[in-house]
Amino acid sequence: xxxxxxxxxxxxxxxxxxxxxxxxxxxxxxxxxxxxxxxxxxxxxxxxxxxxxxxxxxxxxxxxxxxxxxxxxxxxxxxxxxxxxxxxxxxxxxxxxxxxxxxxxxxxxxxxxxxxxxxxxxxxxxxxxxxxxxxxxxxxxxxxxxxxxxxxxxxxxxxxxxxxxxxxxxxxxxxxxxxxxxxxxxxxxxxxxxxxxxxxxxxxxxxxxxxxxxxxxxxxxxxxxxxxxxxxxxxxxxxxxxxxxxxxxxxxxxxxxxxxxxxxxxxxxxxxxxxxxxxxxxxxxxxxxxxxxxxxxxxxxxxxxxxxxxxxxxxxxxxxxxxxxxxxxxxxxxxxxxxxxxxxxxxxxxxxxxxxxxxxxxxxxxxxxxxxxxxxxxxxxxxxxxxxxxxxxxxxxxxxxxxxxxxxxxxxxxxxxxxxxxxxxxxxxxxxxxxxxxxxxxxxxxxxxxxxxxxxxxxxxxx
Amino acid sequence: xxxxxxxxxxxxxxxxxxxxxxxxxxxxxxxxxxxxxxxxxxxxxxxxxxxxxxxxxxxxxxxxxxxxxxxxxxxxxxxxxxxxxxxxxxxxxxxxxxxxxxxxxxxxxxxxxxxxxxxxxxxxxxxxxxxxxxxxxxxxxxxxxxxxxxxxxxxxxxxxxxxxxxxxxxxxxxxxxxxxxxxxxxxxxxxxxxxxxxxxxxxxxxxxxxxxxxxxxxxxxxxxxxxxxxxx
Numbered sequence: 001x002x003x004x005x006x007x008x009x010x011x012x013x014x015x016x017x018x019x020x021x022x023x024x025x026x027x028x029x030x031x032x033x034x035x036x037x038x039x040x041x042x043x044x045x046x047x048x049x050x051x052x053x054x055x056x057x058x059x060x061x062x063x064x065x066x067x068x069x070x071x072x073x074x075x076x077x078x079x080x081x082x083x084x085x086x087x088x089x090x091x092x093x094x095x096x097x098x099x100x101x102x103x104x105x106x107x108x109x110x111x112x113x114x115x116x117x118x119x120x121x122x123x124x125x126x127x128x129x130x131x132x133x134x135x136x137x138x139x140x141x142x143x144x145x146x147x148x149x150x151x152x153x154x155x156x157x158x159x160x161x162x163x164x165x166x167x168x169x170x171x172x173x174x175x176x177x178x179x180x181x182x183x184x185x186x187x188x189x190x191x192x193x194x195x196x197x198x199x200x201x202x203x204x205x206x207x208x209x210x211x212x213x214x215x216x217x218x219x220x221x222x223x224x225x226x227x228x229x230x231x232x233x234x235x236x237x238x239x240x241x242x243x244x245x246x247x248x249x250x251x252x253x254x255x256x257x258x259x260x261x262x263x264x265x266x267x268x269x270x271x272x273x274x275x276x277x278x279x280x281x282x283x284x285x286x287x288x289x290x291x292x293x294x295x296x297x298x299x300x301x302x303x304x305x306x307x308x309x310x311x312x313x314x315x316x317x318x319x320x321x322x323x324x325x326x327x328x329x330x331x332x333x334x335x336x337x338x339x340x341x342x343x344x345x346x347x348x349x350x351x352x353x354x355x356x357x358x359x360x361x362x363x364x365x366x367x368x369x370x371x372x373x374x375x376x377x378x379x380x381x382x383x384x385x386x387x388x389x390x391x392x393x394x395x396x397x398x399x400x401x402x403x404x405x406x407x408x409x410x411x412x413x414x415x416x417x418x419x420x421x422x423x424x425x426x427x428x429x430x431x432x433x434x435x436x437x438x439x440x441x442x443x444x445x446x447x448x449x450x451x452x453x454x455x456x457x458x459x460x461x462x463x
Numbered sequence: 464x465x466x467x468x469x470x471x472x473x474x475x476x477x478x479x480x481x482x483x484x485x486x487x488x489x490x491x492x493x494x495x496x497x498x499x500x501x502x503x504x505x506x507x508x509x510x511x512x513x514x515x516x517x518x519x520x521x522x523x524x525x526x527x528x529x530x531x532x533x534x535x536x537x538x539x540x541x542x543x544x545x546x547x548x549x550x551x552x553x554x555x556x557x558x559x560x561x562x563x564x565x566x567x568x569x570x571x572x573x574x575x576x577x578x579x580x581x582x583x584x585x586x587x588x589x590x591x592x593x594x595x596x597x598x599x600x601x602x603x604x605x606x607x608x609x610x611x612x613x614x615x616x617x618x619x620x621x622x623x624x625x626x627x628x629x630x631x632x633x634x635x636x637x638x639x640x641x642x643x644x645x646x647x648x649x650x651x652x653x654x655x656x657x658x659x660x661x662x663x664x665x666x667x668x669x670x671x672x673x674x675x676x677x678x679x680x681x682x683x684x685x686x687x688x689x690x691x692x693x694x695x
Contacts, residue, residue, distance in 0.1 A: 257545070261564040262472045262564060267565070273481075296565065335555060338560070362546065362548050369547030369550070
């Protein structure tokens, strides 16, 4: 089954810490609870044994032998006299025959009691537990003694119901659960807060990096904890070297363009010279030269277009800045006014100050340069430039009063993927490059009819 | 028209020099920025073609320095770097137009003619004066709507005078802008050209288009139809 790759990746720091702390919490609280429970139960059991022993001594103290067995005249403990009180006394002889039982034990059936078969040495006490159908769970102490006046051994046995001590243990346990539960909750909250506090710089760093990626920031700010300081410093170095690398890459490709285009210019010149020579000699070969010209032009277009693509960085890899749009637009208009001086073009402006573009300045320059150059080239004398930030989008609109672009041609002109080598000769690569830039920034481009009468090209980007 | 070409690629420079000399320009050339600057300071040019990627002094610096020196002749940039950042920088620092390599030599000629004409203040390729019309694209003269044949040198002299209307142009200036440096500067030849031009432009001697200012030179004095006021 398909699983999102994220869940397969390494656990997040938060998950790791929560898991580790959770396991530790359970182990610690569980163990502590177990030890406390054990200790309490043992101390309760010891107290019971001590009480039973004392009762045995009490019976011994008042026991007087007679012909029928033993006579215990005044038992201080009232529970021995009260029937089914929960405290029972027995005296057995060496053969295990009952010689006496306390009035409280009238209903107690001793046949299943395992201590009946026990042989306890004089002076020894054996403790134990037994289940009875009527009286429930009982704890007992079996004390062996030698009665010198009768020259016989006897067992003095005291049984006591464990019901009250069980209740005591249960109450202790429920208290224990309550306290430990509360403690676990408190520790969990503390852990949550600690994690948030501890991981906050990491989150901040992630946010800074994403805002650098979005072009809102230039570099990571200082002031991180020492552990992260090294990361943020190295990150800044990486960003810087990445920018430099991009710059070098671009320069290299520019040099490549330079070194390819000059030979192309030379070849074009040679073709011209050959043509002139042929004309002077009256020789033919015009079509071959024309074809050579066409191929040269194609080569040139392919080189230009692909180099323009290559030197432009992908939006996703941008470590760029916010660029003010207006100075760039004004610079290009100034330059073009010079080139198209003969046309004396009037440029109407609707420019919103502070309009910004997130990306490389060279991309913005290329975009505006191509749009405005087309407008200057095809206008009859008037151009309108609109730049604005609307609903968190940057909108650049260039209109002219030229002949416009026919409706059936618009889609074809804008088709993404119109490749340099499929362009018709003389068509120019300006608009193809513009479309490329727009799509690499995930922007939109559309062609419409301008109020001025010509084409209106509208480009918009998410800011 | 005297033209300076600064281009470091020898073959390309030789091609440009030949093609533009054939087109009637007097051409000087330099292979690096330093000698380009020397030439620009030494001579009075009507236009320059400057490659941006030059050794020693790069094109941008060269153009800046030329402009700082107060030289106003139009400059055409040659660039292999077809991106707007470079184009805008070049135009910003004082160039007037650009051509991206590789180029058709015809395009360079057309751009140069337009630049020279524009620098003289004419916005159209035809220089119109009362009764006289010089088509700088086709290099043709019409007098009262009738075409008049001119030799290459006659055309050069007339074009230069027409591009500087009302201004006294010395014989030295004319020679400098119309001939190569090593050409024998015989002022008598110039006088012959002027006399022939006068006959062709004004056969019935009613217009008297070219004035001779004794000891100083010549002046074209026909009222223009499309010359900006500040140029007359």
